[in-house]
Amino acid sequence: MFEDNDISGVDHKKRSGFQKLIADIEQSLIDMVAAPEQPRLERNCSEGAQIIGTSQRNGVLLAFVKDNEIDATAAAGRLVAGFMSSMAHHEIVVRGECQSRAQRQRSEQGRAPKGVRPIDYATNDHVIQDEAIAWRSRRTIWHSLEALRSGR
Structure with missing residues (x-):
């Protein structure tokens, strides 16, 4: 079993489990790969091309719990997989574009971003004045120290 839980495909981190799977397929140690669904197996386009190509060259069947099997050795299978x-x-x-657009819209409306409550904002989008003043003071001190360090 190869496992890469909680590794996102967005930032292209190396997935040791995926790389081991590819290596085992290339060594003809595996003749079928089973996964919950195709996006869980491949987290980005380059991994998709890699698993499809490797499976094609080695006659490996890709089987998915939520989808149909994909025969990577057949042109139709590669078309569906691609x-x-x-x-x-x-x-x-x-999804990323929608989340970015929603955050930008909240910012333009002067509202707090979603997620962990940012410093100086209440959960109802109101500014907490004491935190805002403290944060601005910290930022001013930080910039002053940076200027001293860099000799500006």
Whole structure:
């Protein structure tokens, strides 16, 4: 079993479990790969191309709990796998764009960003004056120290 839980595909971190899977396929130690769904197996387009190509060269069947099996040795299987890989990547990109747009919109409206409560904002989007003053003071001191360090 190869496991890469909680490793995002967005930032292209090395997935040791995925790399070991590829190596074992190339050494003909595996003839079928089973995963919950294709996007969980490949986290980005380059991994998609890698698993499809490696599976094709070594006659490996890709099986998914939530989807159909994909025979990477057949042209139709590679077409479906490539399409599904592109769709998964598209969903990641669209979700990121939506989240960025929502954060930008909240900022333009003067509202606090989503997530962990930022310093100097209450959860109801009101500014907490004591924290805001303290934060500005810290920032001013930090910039002064940076200026001294750099000789400006």
